[in-house]
Amino acid sequence: MRAAVIVFPGSNCDRDVAVCLEAAGTKPDMVWHGETSLPACDLIVLPGGFSYGDYLRCGSMAANSPVMREVVARAHAGTAVLGICNGFQVLTECGLLPGVLMRNRDLNFVCRNTRLNVTRTDTPFTHLYEADEEIIIPVAHNEGNYFADDDTLVRLQGENQIVFTYASGDNPNGASLDIAGITDPTGRVLGMMPHPERRAEKALGGADGRRMFDGVMEMLS
Numbered sequence: 345m346r347a348a349v350i351v352f353p354g355s356n357c358d359r360d361v362a363v364c365l366e367a368a369g370t371k372p373d374m375v376w377h378g379e380t381s382l383p384a385c386d387l388i389v390l391p392g393g394f395s396y397g398d399y400l401r402c403g404s405m406a407a408n409s410p411v412m413r414e415v416v417a418r419a420h421a422g423t424a425v426l427g428i429c430n431g432f433q434v435l436t437e438c439g440l441l442p443g444v445l446m447r448n449r450d451l452n453f454v455c456r457n458t459r460l461n462v463t464r465t466d467t468p469f470t471h472l473y474e475a476d477e478e479i480i481i482p483v484a485h486n487e488g489n490y491f492a493d494d495d496t497l498v499r500l501q502g503e504n505q506i507v508f509t510y511a512s513g514d515n516p517n518g519a520s521l522d523i524a525g526i527t528d529p530t531g532r533v534l535g536m537m538p539h540p541e542r543r544a545e546k547a548l549g550g551a552d553g554r555r556m557f558d559g560v561m562e563m564l565s
Contacts (some may be wrong), residue, residue, distance in 0.1 A: 345434070345565045348371040350415065352395035352406045353478045357428065361391045364554070377409035378414040386564040387424045388415055390431030390484040392484070392539055394563040402445060402487045403433030412438055424468050424564060425533045429485055432525070432535035441528060442500070443492035448485070449518025455484040457540055457549075459511035460524055464504055467531040472559035479552035481538035483516055488537040490519035490526075500526055508536055 347365050349372045351358045358374065365372045373383045377395075382388070395406035406412070413433070419425045419440055427435040435441040448454055448495030457480050462473040466522030473479065494498070497520055499504050508525035515522045517537070 345370050345387065345561055346383070346385040347389065348375050348382055348385040349373070349389045349391060350375050351391075352377045352393065352409065354395045354397055355391050355393035355430075357392035357541060358538065359401065361389050361428070362456055362517075363559075364541045364544045364557040365389075366565055367554070368557040370561060375411060377406065380410045380414065382411065382418060383423070384412045388418060390415070390425070390427040390434050392429030392431060395430055395434065398487075401437065402429055403437040406430070406434045407437035416440060417552060419528075419533050421528070422532065424560065425470060426460055428539055428541065429483075429488070430538055432537055433487065433535065434459050435535040438475070440533050440554040441526060442496050443490055443526070445487045445537070446491050448487040448489050448516070453486045454516040457482050457517065457543075458516055458524070459514045460508045460538060461511050462507070464507045464531075467507060467527060467534065468560050468563040469534045469556050470507055470559065471563060472555040478511055480543065480550055481540055481553055482542045483538045485517070485537055486541075488517040488519065490523040490537070492520060497521060498520065503529055505529065507534060508538070526534050541548070
């Protein structure tokens, strides 16, 4: 499997993701946002960070970077795409995922472990988890409050596009329906606010995030 990690000005988790992908068995291409093409790849990762300093809306400037035209085209052609934290914001801004990420409910930056429920296990990203399994993955964001109109929320539920939810009582940002991660209708584009790369080995306090990268490697190889 070949992977590409998109690097924006302000990305700060790109190398963390690269380490996880290498541990899973593939050395990713690190692609600068100003590029207009992508190498052949089976997976594209939009990492966490503060692209363009989070000016305007988080992810809105990054969504208009030259490379994103190719990311969108590859996604429409079936390439798997993973957007983590700021990457999730970028995916909503470029239209690959519905909804928007707003300021956290309490208007504070939140950085802590959260308990997540895995609500869907038939995607390339989640097939190594158990249905309804509770895992621990950290968050670190100021704009993680997922919002969509009622019709969109009903559609996300009806089409099984909600992949991760915050466990009962552990929603750190006020997200609608406790949403922590969603996919597009194909299940091959995933956006999530928690950072699996920050809990991918025991030295980081746990390895619940490691199965996401191992699973992608296994399914897409």
